[in-house]
Amino acid sequence: MVNPFREFHTYGGSGKEIPLDRIIATKDLTLERLITGYHKLIEDEVHNLVWVAEHGALLRAYAAAEKAVAELSFTVEDVEDFCFALESTPRFTLALGGPSGLYLSALCNRVEAAEIMLRLKGLKSRVHLLGYRLPEGKRLVIEGHCGDFVGAALEGGEILVQGSTGNWTGVGLRRGKITVEGNSGERTGEWMEGGEVHVEGRIGSLGQVKGGKVYAGTRQVAPVRET
Template identity: 50%
Template sequence: MVNPFQAFRAYAAPQREIPLDRILAQRDHTLQQLLQSYQAFVEEESQQLVWVVEQGALSRAYTTAVDMLKGIDFAVEDVEDMCMELDGTAAPLASLGAPSGLFIAAMCNQSEERDITLNLRSMSRRWPFLGYRLPRGRRLFLEGDVGDFVGALLEGGEVTVAGNAGNYAGIGMKDGHLQIGYSSGKHTGEGMRGGILEIKGRITELGKVKDGIIYEGDQQVFPPRPEITSAKASSSKRKTT
């Protein structure tokens, strides 16, 4: 009996590259580039832990992070992948939250996307400095709780947190809009020079605010409205009489 497929015995179908495979391979390559840049950045900055509280050193460290991101073509998805990668590793350098948060902030500010959403709900770490120096025209949506210094030195961008914030929320804000969906910690608005800071829940402690507008719930707490100040004064007077 003649095999009807005899003529096709030597036929080999051309190998096709599935687009998804190519995309995943590219994303894996990008993630490796980001991790290498992060590793170099955090190894340098871990030697100078004092930069966490010194603005000049913080600015220098941020500039270093931006420089290390140059030449890496990353997408908004890579930012969240980077968060997950750092959250899932037990490496000692990854536990340095401040440098890690600053590196993530630099990625958000350098991304081609103007709107970025990061889902932080499943992550164990609470990154500080998210939204640091976010410029005008960019919006950052953070789903879940965040660490200290969220929206620090905000430069006109919009940061929305669907969760709680740590201490020093909005520290040194220059302009822009920072909204915390629940509560914030101590020193909220410390050194704030402009912009709008909204805390939908409770403010544990207000910092030394210079300028700008701060709300706690629906009430403007800085600068205090005249009618609120008068009401408090009247209430205090009644208590003393």
């Protein structure tokens, strides 16, 4: 019987396949560039430890984060790899949770993916400002607890926190939805203009909710419904 595959025996392919080591090297280079941009942002903001409470400084820091990632080419997998890299970042750097969160937010807002998963369970410190200005059409899933200002100035995106959040969850929320599977801290929904915040656990306190809706479980707690 003639071997029907003998004609393929000497076929060597086109030779255009990218070797695995080249793919790994490219991924490592991308991660290195993401980390370099992050460290640059930290260096620019480390002198101002009270920046997180200053609106002008917040806008400046986010603009710097956007600039740091603007010329980088990366995928959602690279963003997830960057989260793992944060685990080995010195504790004093992670203590500046605001710049970390703004940088991650800039990455999430720019990456070409509709859904992003951030696995933050292993971090020593909670990261603030995750999901800052997340635009419509994007869904951010955060595995682990978060710091303050989750979903600040949300612009139509959806955030799911598989854990608890700190204070000012949903501050300045414009459009979109935040779901917290655990508890939220003080001033939840502060200065909300629209959208929804759903907290399945306990809400520390409510902020000045100007618009939108806040739920504790299935019960709407802000604005208070008239009976």
